[in-house]
Amino acid sequence: MKKILVVIAILITGIVGIIGYVHFQSGFDIKIKNQTNKDVTGIYLTYDHVKTDLKIPTIASHKDYKLNINPSKDVGESTMELHYKDNKGKLHTESVIGYFEGGYSGNILITIKSVDEDGKLKFKVKEDISLY
Template structure:
């Protein structure tokens, strides 16, 4: 009888540990690398059914910014975009994740390679998305 209780206790602790790890490390780990020769500001991330856009703080030249975005499980189908305005105030949208649903996770690397005279950014984006 004691062996059964020990096995059940270990299984419960294991399941709680796995669930806790998922809650802490779920969602998308996003790294933005500023490879330009200027500070970048005014960037934000957005996706469908988000309560408020995710503002990216100023990123110094040749510096990185990391964040975790963990959308709620009930958002439905969505895509994630990075928005910014150029020097003329024109809004630009760059797709960061083409498709995801609640519960998806992964790593996203956004390299901002250059900025032209008008303030338009050139990107290189790599995504590694998992369904669970």
């Protein structure tokens, strides 16, 4: 009987912990992984109503960069995009979050898979967004 009570107590504690983590997470935790053999530079993130674009420092080959973006509650309906220019100066855009509003939170993993000879990047984006 004591074992059952201990198991129930552990389950309740785990559930409360998970709910608390999700409920109190603030903004978007973004991780950018550079899986290429080249340093990646000149990329930035932007979304509607942000005062200045969020410039990402150079990410060395096979390194990661992490940041947290906490948009204000009055951001309204928005999307988040990653922008960069290739070697020819052509601007490229990659969708990071297709839709969010103020108060949303989540985890975003952006993986840079490859860089071609013109400096064009290939990305994989995985988003886990919470409405609260």
